[in-house]
Amino acid sequence: MAMVALTLTPPSAQRLRAVDEFLADAWADQARHDSRLRDLAVEVDFDRGVAHLTGEVDEPGDLRLVRDRVGQLAGVLAVWARVRVGGRDPVVVDLGCGGTKQWPDNLGLDIYPAVGVDAVADLSRSLPLADNSVDVFFAVHILEHLIDFLPLVDEAHRVLRPGGVLHVMSPWWGHVNAVADPTHVRLLDIQTIKGICLQRPPDAPRWYPLHAGCDGASIFADLTLLPPDAPVPTQAHLARFFA
Known part of the structure; x- marks a missing residue:
């Protein structure tokens, strides 16, 4: 039986930059239209498909909401958060x-x-x-x-x-x-x-x-x-x- 090699080509640096731009635009649009996100002081930046969350929220549920919504964007590989919750640094x-x-x-x-x-x-x-x-x-x-x-x-x-x-x-x-x-x-x-x-x-x-x-x-x-x-x-x- 012939063996079939499994290959998955990593994206180029140019494509990664384009994906990050797409994700930034998609997140900005989502944040504008979702009333639950508008008043949350969380910044979201994308680096090679990884979403980086910073800022501050009042409740753990607010952070979970942001990370869940960010994670649903096509092309996001991971959601890494460094967000203050209830006035406490993580x-x-x-x-x-x-x-x-x-x-x-x-x-x-x-x-x-x-x-x-x-x-x-x-x-x-x-x-x-x-x-x-x-x-x-x-x-x-x-x-x-x-x-x-x-x-x-x-x-x-x-x-x-x-x-x-x-x-x-x-x-x-x-x-x-x-x-x-x-x-x-x-x-x-x-x-x-x-x-x-x-x-x-x-x-x-x-x-x-x-x-x-x-x-x-x-x-x-x-x-x-x-x-x-x-x-x-x-x-x-x-x-x-x-x-």
């Missing part, structure tokens, strides 16, 4: 940050000391953080370096506050970047994210996929806590992201 942690954080004043954790690393920690073990103490985790180019990344995902679940979000970005298994780095020990796909959310043991921490996407080079996922007694995501919601 606690944001970069996992495996090395010398690069998503925002300079995030708390950076890494197994090796470096500029930008605020605490040295073995991410394959327990995180040195209290329960319900973090609003946002970034796991950007880290899961592919761990033979078993589920303990880290479970630890993020323990540490996140209700409504908190875990942002994942990793090389897509079909792109050369996934195998070019000899320190990569895992291959990931969007279906891996589906497995994290739906194919764990009944007593494992539960996740709800707010968003997931792939641009042909990287996979993205925004995951939030799912309470033990909450129903699983609907098939209509899952169909947006997973086969």
Whole structure:
């Protein structure tokens, strides 16, 4: 039987710029016509398909409304938010940050000391953080370096506050970047994210996929806590992201 290669060409820089322009216009139009969004002090900027939310809202539901509406725009790969809620700055942690954080004043954790690393920690073990103490985790180019990344995902679940979000970005298994780095020990796909959310043991921490996407080079996922007694995501919601 002949083997069929699966290919997905990443968009060019020119196309990414055009997509960002489209998304900015589409969001501005939506914000003008949706009365629920007009008075919310949230700025939305797009960078290569990733929506970056900043500003301030009164209630967690206001932030959830904005991120849900932004995520419904065609072409959005992820929704990354740094928004004050009820007058409080979010606690944001970069996992495996090395010398690069998503925002300079995030708390950076890494197994090796470096500029930008605020605490040295073995991410394959327990995180040195209290329960319900973090609003946002970034796991950007880290899961592919761990033979078993589920303990880290479970630890993020323990540490996140209700409504908190875990942002994942990793090389897509079909792109050369996934195998070019000899320190990569895992291959990931969007279906891996589906497995994290739906194919764990009944007593494992539960996740709800707010968003997931792939641009042909990287996979993205925004995951939030799912309470033990909450129903699983609907098939209509899952169909947006997973086969």
